[in-house]
Structures are given as structure tokens and as C-alpha cells.
Amino acid sequence: MSVLTVANLSATLSGKRVVDGVSLVVGKGSVTGLIGPNGAGKSTFLRACLGLVPASGTLHLDGVNLTALKPSERARHLAYLPQERETAWAMSVEAVVALGRLPHHARFAAPSQRDEAAIEAALVRMDLIPFRHRAVTSLSGGERARVLIARALAQETPVLLADEPLAGLDPHHQIALMRLFRELAAEGRIVIASMHDLTLAARWCDCLLLLHGGRGHATGLPEAVLTARTLEDVYSVEAFIGAAASGLIVQPVDLSQKKDENDHG
Incomplete structure (x- = not known):
């Protein structure tokens, strides 16, 4: 079975350690939600996995050391x-989608x-056939x-890394996108997506x-990670679970009493 292993990944930006020794192991056919408050290091973690920012640590997929590969590879x-x-x-739109094929030739x-x-299948899957000849700058x-x-x-890669893919989408398209991620997982791919909507993260x-x-503060099944204690400690909120x-x-309902006491203490 395909396995993606991220080991002791760290990244420093402008002299500040933004990602500090994060490890993760995910298997083929899975969707992993990357969560945390603003500034937690989610975007930098994804960019470090891709080699887009200076980083230490290793990234392996089925035994292949991805950190040793050229960007095109x-x-x-x-x-x-x-x-x-x-x-x-x-x-x-079609020309932008076609850019996804550049690593393959x-x-x-x-x-x-x-x-x-591959281009046609992607256009169909994202319901973009009516837009294929339109300038992408003209779209919402x-x-x-x-x-x-x-x-x-x-x-057409075995792994998809998505940074806040739900941002800017209405509820219908948010759920449609999470369904798509589940479909990709059912096809054997690995999806890692950062997100702020905790209920969608828990559901999908x-x-x-x-x-x-x-x-890495916690890793595991949604019900093990999204506890009232964890949400209070990390997000400083009280939540209905x-x-x-x-x-x-999982619905945050108020700032935690602990935060209020700290702010006024």
C-alpha cells in the first residue's frame, strides 16, 4: 500500500522557526485534514513538503525520497x-488546466x-466545460x-496537497469539493488539505x-483530536461537539473562559 511519510519536517522563515519537527504518516486512499489557528504553520508545512521553502527533514512516498528530487520530478x-x-x-480556462501536464513532458x-x-477529464470533473474558452481573469x-x-x-499525481481549498466557496461547492477529495481517496490517492471549518474536517x-x-499538537481520528479540551487549549474557544x-x-460558540480570565487578569 502506498504510504506518504513526513519525518521531522522543519522550516524557518525570516529567522523564525515556523514549522518545528512535524511528522506525519498517511496511507493510500485517505484524506487528512490539516487544522490549526492562524499562524500555526499550516501553509508553510505544505510548502515545505513541496520544496517551495527552505526546510529540513524528509518526505518519502513508497520508499522514494521526494526531498532528493528536482522540483520537476x-x-x-x-x-x-x-x-x-x-x-x-x-x-x-483550458490553457490554465493544461499547465498541470507540464511535469509530464x-x-x-x-x-x-x-x-x-487528462485535461478533458479535469474540466468535466470540475464542471468547467462551459468555461473552457473563457479568460480565467473574467471568472468569479x-x-x-x-x-x-x-x-x-x-x-495526475498520487498525492494532492491543498492549502485552504474551501476558502471563497459557497456551502454547496465546499461540500462538493470534500466529496471530490473522498472520490480521489477512493481511487487510491492521498489528499492533505488545510482548512478552518472543523465540522467539514471532522465529517470528511x-x-x-x-x-x-x-x-504537531495532536494527530489521529477526528473524534480523538477535536475535543473540548483541545479546542480550548489551541483555539481558546468553547465549542459544541x-x-x-x-x-x-464541531461548532465554536464563544471565547473560552480561560482566555477571558487571561485577557483581564
Whole structure:
């Protein structure tokens, strides 16, 4: 079975240790939610996995040391959905999605039949066929998000890393995206996505990695990670935690009494 192993990953930005010795092991066919408050190191953790920021530690996929690969080679194993969704050029939607195929062929090479099939499948999957010839700069934020997801799908990698993919999406498309992640997992891929919506994380993820202050605070099943004590310690909130037929419900309802005491003490 495919296994992605992140061992003792650390990253320092502007002289500050932003990610500090984080480790994670996830298996094929799983969705892992990367959670934690703002500034916890979630985005930097994902970027460090991709080699986009200076980092120490190792990343292995099925025994292959991804940290030793060139960026173009690593891109055949890891696809990335960034948090930033602005596009500088008025490229067509189809052209942007086609960028996902660049790691698979030589520069300036004509698209192969497999490239064209992967692009078409990604457009269909993200319901972008009606937009394929439109300039991506003319689309709404949510539509641009779907284009970038399609680009990552066209890359056809065993691992997808997504940085706050739910941001800017309405509830319908948020749930549709989490369903897509589950479908990708059912196909045997590994998905790691950072997110702030704790109920969606609990409902759709197999495992959660909670970061706090750049370190791994807790890892495990959603019900083991999302406890009242943990939410108070890490997020400084009181939360309603309940069970429904669809899974765990986690709803922050107020700042924790402990925080109020600290603020006024």
C-alpha cells in the first residue's frame, strides 16, 4: 500500500522557526485534514513538503525520497493547490488546466493524447466545460478556485496537497469539493488539505493533524483530536461537539473562559 511519510519536517522563515519537527504518516486512499489557528504553520508545512521553502527533514512516498528530487520530478508525485488564486494573465480556462501536464513532458512538446484526456477529464470533473474558452481573469473567485483544482487534477499525481481549498466557496461547492477529495481517496490517492471549518474536517477526513505554534499538537481520528479540551487549549474557544448521522459536529460558540480570565487578569 502506498504510504506518504513526513519525518521531522522543519522550516524557518525570516529567522523564525515556523514549522518545528512535524511528522506525519498517511496511507493510500485517505484524506487528512490539516487544522490549526492562524499562524500555526499550516501553509508553510505544505510548502515545505513541496520544496517551495527552505526546510529540513524528509518526505518519502513508497520508499522514494521526494526531498532528493528536482522540483520537476517532485511535481510528478505531488500536486499543489495554493491558497492564492489570482491569475496575472488572461489565459483561457483550458490553457490554465493544461499547465498541470507540464511535469509530464519535455518543455515546448506538443500535448499527447494522454495530456488531452487528462485535461478533458479535469474540466468535466470540475464542471468547467462551459468555461473552457473563457479568460480565467473574467471568472468569479469561486470559479477560479475550481479552475485551479482542475489544474491540480490534470497533474495526475498520487498525492494532492491543498492549502485552504474551501476558502471563497459557497456551502454547496465546499461540500462538493470534500466529496471530490473522498472520490480521489477512493481511487487510491492521498489528499492533505488545510482548512478552518472543523465540522467539514471532522465529517470528511479520515485523520486530522492539528498544528499549534508550528508543532504537531495532536494527530489521529477526528473524534480523538477535536475535543473540548483541545479546542480550548489551541483555539481558546468553547465549542459544541455533537454527533449526527453524517458524523461529528464541531461548532465554536464563544471565547473560552480561560482566555477571558487571561485577557483581564
